[in-house]
Amino acid sequence: MQLYDTLTRGRQELPPAPGPIRMYTCGPTVYQRIHIGNARPFVISMWLRRWLAERGYDVTLVENITDVNDKIYNAAPGHSAVLAAQASQWYIEDTEGLGLGRPDHEPKATETIPEIVALIEELVRDGYAYEAGGDVYFRVARFADYGRLSGQRPDQLEDDDPSPFKEDPRDFALWKATKEGEDTSWDSPWGRGRPGWHIECSAMAEKFLGPSFEIHLGGLDLVFPHHENERAQSQAAGREFARLWMHNGLLEFVGEKMSKSIGNVASLHDVIEEWGPETILVFFLTAHWSKPIDFSDETMAAAAARVEGFREVFRGPSEPAAAGEWERFQAALEDDFNTPEALAVMHGWRDHELLRRALDIFGLASLAERQDAPPEIVELARQRQEARAARDFDEADRLRAEIEAAGWEARDAADGFQLVPR
RNA sequence: GGCGCCGUGGCCGAGUGGUUAGGCAGAGGCCUGCAAAGCCUCGUACAGCGGUUCGAAUCCGCUCGGCGCCUCCA
Structure with missing residues (x-):
């Protein structure tokens, strides 16, 4: 099985099955209902997990929930905890509606504070981080490999509004002292505060997967700074961390970027209501995971037509597939998880058993169910x-x-x- | 300014040097009381301009266009 890896900018071979595959996916920051684009990493992670299990791996998938950060504070001044709890619930409900099941672990940042603090203490102790004004910052200059994942050149990084406490504008916060109006905070060796954005993932990944794991997933927009910083923290602390990085392409509205400020955001909740989970899943199937995908009535209608096409197969007689058909399907997925190619193979099938098995990988077994009239x-x-x-x-x-x-x-x-x- | 991704027939979308991708939509036909479904037939595309090569959608360069990131967006 080969997958494209952001770090090495090329295909990497997964270790042969059987064996453990540990996956960590960056989940949402919970301050509103997630939009359809946010669902992509969840869907891809669940599909990949199912497929690797099918191939005989022992898969563990962790997908976190970020329930403390600036966005949440800003969205609900004074009662961010209430919003985070509510939005976490929305997230679970909405993704549940896709019918793909749940990851093995869905830790929250606020439930991982002791591990976060311990990791920061290690970094401070070893000189990779320093306390300043109640904040703790990562010392980027100490980590020679900084920038390798994202290809960013440290000397070219923009420097908009550096904190006065930073030694170097590139340094980023591991811990932030509590500010006026923030309703959640925790004790730490540096006083009351709360974790920075990136450290939580380093801590949560290690808590559930150990110091090294096979695959890290997340949206392409997280490569920098989020994943660059995760990697810097964990590796500076002596952990191998992720061996392979999968970054999914972003979802776009045709002709216009999906943006909260423009107001053209379609929530997963609403899209499920309008199109149903099967159409959403098939829609995601039609594009390679690493490429951008256009969300529009037209592309969704085309996906809906495919869904109906699969249902139609199960209304007709089953016809045995030719030998080697499953192998063609498998080869498509082993080749960088090429779902559009796999879809093309599936479209030729009239073999109920085989088609059902393939659809089940993608959480679409419901398409094989009979729909009886009253x-x-x-x-x-x-x-x-x-x-x-x-x-x-x-x-x-x-x-x-x-x-x-x-x-x-x-x-x-x-x-x-x-x-x-x- | 820096880093990176992408541009395939009406639409979506595979394809990393030479054989039909596939789907959706559309046209014609078979079938049908009429339909639907199904089946058959029909599309020689690869942003543009150069270059490498016997041969390029596929490699190189430039141009144009779309997009992401550059410290808290999946």
């Missing part, structure tokens, strides 16, 4: 069949209209009729 609709269809037999086509058409009005489509078949939801 008895009263079946009765209408039966009457229509009688009318047709009597060649009373006016009555037959009237009944079809009635059936359609009830949300079903009557199809004539050689041996009777079929009812399909519309």
Whole structure:
């Protein structure tokens, strides 16, 4: 199995199965409902986990919830904790609605404070970090490999509004002293405060996966500074940390960037309501995980048509697939988890068993389920069949209209009729 | 200013030097009382300009266009 790795800018081979694959995915900061783009790393992580399990690996997936940071403080001055709790719940509910199950662990930053403090203490002790004004900063100059993940050149970094406490504008906060109006804080050797943004992931990854793990995932927009800083902290503290970095491409609205300030953000919650989970999953399947994907009525409608196409296969007879078909599907996924290619392979299948197995990898087994019409609709269809037999086509058409009005489509078949939801 | 990604037929989207991607939409046909579904047929695309090569969507350069990041956006 090969995957594209941001750090080495090339494909990396996963160790052969069986064996452990430990995955860490950067989850959301909870201050509002997540949008459809935020769902992408969750979906990709869950798919990859399912696939690796299918291939015989012992997979552990950790996806964190960031429930303390500036965004939350700003969104709910004075009661950020209430908002964070509410938004965490939304996040669980909304992703639950995708039908992909849950990661193995979903730690929250606020539940990992002791580990965070301990890690910072190590860094301070070894000279990789320093306390200043109640804050603690990472000393970027001490970490020679800084910038390798993101390709940023330290001397070119912009320097908008450096904290007066920093020795070097590139330094970043590991711990921040409590400020006026912040309603959550914890004790630390440096006084009351709360963790910086990046340190939590270093601490949570280690807590659940150990000092080194196989795959780190997250959105492309996290490469710098978030992941660069995670890596710097953990490696400075002597941990190997992530061996491979997968950064998913961002979701865009056609012709316009999705932006909260423009107000064109579609929440996962609303998109599930409008299109259903299957269409969302197939939509994500149509683009390679590492590339950007356009969200629009047109692209969603195309995904919905594919969903219907798969359902249609299960309404017909199962026809055994040719030998080697599963291997073609497998080869597509082993090749950098190429889901568009895998989709193309699946579209040729009429083998119910095989197709169901493939769909299940992506949380789409529901497409194989029969959709039975209620008895009263079946009765209408039966009457229509009688009318047709009597060649009373006016009555037959009237009944079809009635059936359609009830949300079903009557199809004539050689041996009777079929009812399909519309 | 710096780092990086991308530009394929109406739309989406695979494809890393030479054989049909696939899907959606569309056209015609078969089938049907009429339909639907299904099946068959139909599209020689690769931003532009140069270059390398027997041969390039695929390698190199430049240009144009879209996008991300540059200390707290997945």
